[in-house]
Amino acid sequence: xxxxxxxxxxxxxxxxxxxxxxxxxxxxxxxxxxxxxxxxxxxxxxxxxxxxxxxxxxxxxxxxxxxxxxxxxxxxxxxxxxxxxxxxxxxxxxxxxxxxxxxxxxxxxxxxxxxxxxxxxxxxxxxxx
Numbered sequence: 001x002x003x004x005x006x007x008x009x010x011x012x013x014x015x016x017x018x019x020x021x022x023x024x025x026x027x028x029x030x031x032x033x034x035x036x037x038x039x040x041x042x043x044x045x046x047x048x049x050x051x052x053x054x055x056x057x058x059x060x061x062x063x064x065x066x067x068x069x070x071x072x073x074x075x076x077x078x079x080x081x082x083x084x085x086x087x088x089x090x091x092x093x094x095x096x097x098x099x100x101x102x103x104x105x106x107x108x109x110x111x112x113x114x115x116x117x118x119x120x121x122x123x124x125x126x127x128x129x
Contacts, residue, residue, distance in 0.1 A: 013072065013092035015120050020085045020104060021112040028080035028108070031056040031063045037107045038067045038074045041100035047071045047091050071095045083111075090120070098127070 027033050031054040042049050047069045054065030062078035072090040079085070085108055089097040098117055105113055117127040 011092065012120050013090065013095070014097050014126065015118040016087075016089040016097035016100065016115060017118065018085075018087040018089065018101065018104060018115040019113070020087065020108050020110040022083040022085065023109045023111050024083060025109040026080075028062055028078040028083070028085060029056065029060065031065065034063050034065060034076060034078065035067075037103065038065065038076060041089070041103040042067055042069055042074055044103055045089070045091060045095050045097055045099040047095040069095075074100070092120075 022028060027037070035052050035054045039049050039052060048071065050068045050070055052065065052067045054063055056063050060080060062080050064077045065075070067074040069091065071092045073088070075088045077086045085104075087104060089100050091097045101113075101115065104110070113129065115127075115129055116125055118124065119126050
């Protein structure tokens with residue numbers, strides 16, 4: 001079997017659970033744009049993108065997607081009809097999920113943000129807003 005250059009990271013890490021309410025941004029219906037934002041956020045946080053899959057539900061509906069990382073994942077679900085996005089960023093090793101926060105806030109034109117940064121596997125909340 002061929003060797004992979006994907007880094008192996010230890011278990012545990014940080015888990016960002018993020019909710020955003022946007023100012024009517026059209027980005028919430030664009031699977032391609034959301035994919036690019038999520039992959040850029042992963043890179044900014046120091047993570048290694050393995051693969052991505054995003055799906056638009058048609059019409060004015062939202063997008064669901066996942067970026068699989070060597071360090072874990074980013075998943076997202078958008079509801080453009082209410083301007084709401086739920087984003088889950090879990091990363092192990094030296095990657096820093098909190099570094100994705102400003103990217104998502106800016107790119108989704110967030111007017112309101114709520115998040116928790118949780119240490120895994122302990123479940124201790126490191127930071128919240």
